[in-house]
Amino acid sequence: xxxxxxxxxxxxxxxxxxxxxxxxxxxxxxxxxxxxxxxxxxxxxxxxxxxxxxxxxxxxxxxxxxxxxxxxxxxxxxxxxxxxxxxxxxxxxxxxxxxxxxxxxxxxxxxxxxxxxxxxxxxxx
Numbered sequence: 194x195x196x197x198x199x200x201x202x203x204x205x206x207x208x209x210x211x212x213x214x215x216x217x218x219x220x221x222x223x224x225x226x227x228x229x230x231x232x233x234x235x236x237x238x239x240x241x242x243x244x245x246x247x248x249x250x251x252x253x254x255x256x257x258x259x260x261x262x263x264x265x266x267x268x269x270x271x272x273x274x275x276x277x278x279x280x281x282x283x284x285x286x287x288x289x290x291x292x293x294x295x296x297x298x299x300x301x302x303x304x305x306x307x308x309x310x311x312x313x314x315x316x317x318x
Contacts, residue, residue: 201247202226203310206236206263207282208255212299216250219303220310232256233263240267245274247314248294253283268292278313 203225207213210231217227228243230236232255240246249267253260260281267274279292284299294313297306310316 201244201314202228203314204228204230204236204239204243204246204249206230206233206249206255206260207252208232209252212252212301216301216306219301219306223307223311225310225314225316233258233260233266236263237266240271240274246277247316248310249277249279250297250310251279251281251293253281254285264293280309280313 203220205213205216205220205227207216207229208231213229213231217229220227228239228246230239233251234257236249236251237258251260251263258266264279267277267279278294280294281296282299282301283296295309297309
């Protein structure tokens with residue numbers, strides 16, 4: 194089956210460099226264009242230069258600006274991005290936040306990541 198390549202990037206917002214690189218590598222191997230940021234502040238800066246992403250993968254606990262604060266800024270200050278799905282990533286037991294596409298627990302399982310990203314970004318995996 195031919196892989197479909199989305200026209201919009203997936204933005205990975207994760208403070209752990211190894212986790213960020215691993216997630217990007219998994220998604221790129223599946224044909225996704227990936228942009229990365231180490232915290233919410235960097236992600237907001239990236240969004241000024243990117244086309245609207247097809248999906249944002251968002252770690253909840255990060256320095257500088259954590260996931261919930263980033264999400265508040267995203268939804269309040271970026272009306273053009275209001276419809277972009279956000280998938281939360283967390284290593285601690287938590288429930289998904291309202292207005293998100295769900296939660297993936299760390300450590301990330303590659304097959305689960307690919308399936309969930311495919312579903313939320315509108316791409317058949």
